[in-house]
Amino acid sequence: MRITQGTFSYLPELTDDEIRLQVRYALNHGWPLSVEFTDDPHPRNHYWDMWGLPMFDLKDAAGVLYEVNECRHAYPNHYIRVNAYDASLGRQTTALSFIVNRPAEEPGFRLDRHETTDRRLRYTTHPYAIERPKGDRYRA
Amino acid sequence: MRRRGAFGMAQPDRDPEWSTEDGQEEALPADATVDLAAERKAAGIDEVLASVDRELVGLAAVKTRIREIAALLLVDRLRERFGVSSSRPNLHMCFTGNPGTGKTTVAMRMGELLHRVGYLEQGHLVSVTRDDLVGQYVGHTAPKTKEVLKRAMGGVLFIDEAYYLYRAENERDYGQEAIEILLQVMENQRDDLVVILAGYTDRMDGFFTSNPGMSSRIAHHIDFPDYHLDELVKIAHLMLRQERYQLSCDAEETFRAHLQHRMHQPRFANARSVRNAMERARLRHASRLLDETNLCDREDLTRLEPADFGGNLTGAQE
Missing domain, CATH: 3.40.50.300 (P-loop containing nucleotide triphosphate hydrolases)
Known part of the structure; x- marks a missing residue:
């Protein structure tokens, strides 16, 4: 099951040139970018691992693309996303975030129903991927 | 086209940036x-x-x-x-x-x-x-x-x-x-x-x-290459024009003589020395104006005189 998180996730995979254009858009707005990766695709997993520090003072998209490619090289079967942070007063939040790499196989999620008092149901989304230990998921 | 090159990997495709600017033009025919x-x-x-x-x-x-x-x-x-x-x-x-x-x-x-x-x-x-x-x-x-x-x-x-x-x-x-x-x-x-x-x-x-x-x-x-004397003087003129100053005829002579002397001293730094000399001249120009006159016109404010290049300039090391 294809994970749809962040901007553009319903579109076909972005090519490197498209990523470059998006990064350029962010840089033109003065948003610093960062690269993050994870192998836990749960939608509520907000804190992905940082690939290096956020990149401040960049002028050109090539630097971000270089880091994305480095990250892909190190974690070819992880989810990798690019975040752009808008630090302007009043916004101070992630302005743009999109996935640039995903595992070849995405096993998807299972819905767990947990019955509590008075026949009430609580639901849990359980990614099949996390059944294996961290770092061992999505083996090619 | 995915560019997956890391530091060590070759990147076969060229950056298509130039052509996408004007919408991926067709190649021109050979006789165009x-x-x-x-x-x-x-x-x-x-x-x-x-x-x-x-x-x-x-x-x-x-x-x-x-x-x-x-x-x-x-x-x-x-x-x-x-x-x-x-x-x-x-x-x-x-x-x-x-x-x-x-x-x-x-x-x-x-x-x-x-x-x-x-x-x-x-x-x-x-x-x-x-x-x-x-x-x-x-x-x-x-x-x-x-x-x-x-x-x-x-x-x-x-x-x-x-x-x-x-x-x-x-x-x-x-x-x-x-x-x-x-x-x-x-x-x-x-x-x-x-x-x-x-x-x-x-x-x-x-x-x-x-x-x-x-x-x-x-x-x-x-x-x-190092600059010649004439080039240095030209540079000085350019710098002064940017700062909206000008040299009087006499001042140019003095300045030329100063440069001539300075060029053969150690630690002469070509255009940078010219800039420093100009900065010092501006300082001296300003204090000269304050000391000498009560009234001054635009001409006085923009023109550097020989006196502004005098003093211990020749002994200065910069």
Whole structure:
């Protein structure tokens, strides 16, 4: 099951040139970018691992693309996303975030129903991927 | 096309940036002709070249080289239009010359020029020295150097006094690591940035002797000669015009004599010395006005007199 998180996730995979254009858009707005990766695709997993520090003072998209490619090289079967942070007063939040790499196989999620008092149901989304230990998921 | 190149991996596809600008043009048929003059105009190279000519005094060899590079890039772009592609030229450069001969100024222009002809995407200049590239402890150098390289991508990385990167006397110096990363990037990310090394001629020679890989990866070794007296005076005039001052006839004579004397002293730094002399003249000019007169007109406020170049100027070391 294809994970749809962040901007553009319903579109076909972005090519490197498209990523470059998006990064350029962010840089033109003065948003610093960062690269993050994870192998836990749960939608509520907000804190992905940082690939290096956020990149401040960049002028050109090539630097971000270089880091994305480095990250892909190190974690070819992880989810990798690019975040752009808008630090302007009043916004101070992630302005743009999109996935640039995903595992070849995405096993998807299972819905767990947990019955509590008075026949009430609580639901849990359980990614099949996390059944294996961290770092061992999505083996090619 | 996915570019998955890491530092060590080759990147077969060329950056299609140029062609996408005007919507991926079809290759022109073989018998078509293109208007060179119009192309030149569209690229806006002439303005940059003209401003280089206007604002940089002397440096004939440097200007010729800049012209050649601009012509090459323009022709490459036209060839592209006909579907005749060639590999991207290697534009890493090395500027050697004495202090104050205009290395940094030219580097800045180079960024702008390469941006105009579409070789670089941004054309900004990131100026660094050893401190910015080399770390203080094991494992500190690589991230630091890469950080700087990323900032320079799309523009020009200008490494001033590059020979400090390599310290022959200390084999455990981290400078070597920075040089290795630099070499890798110069080779593999050639599309993204232009590296310009600068330094004094003799010490750069020593640097290249101990790092032959660096020398061979740099296509353009450009030497900046010292300025002649006339050129220095011309530079002074340019600087004064920018600051809205002028020299009286007598003052020019005095200044000429001062330069003549200064040129043969140690630590003479060409244009930089001229600038310093001008700064001191402005100081003296201001205090002279306050001391001498109660009334002054616009003429007095903008004209430098011989007295402003007198005093202990000849003894000054800068």
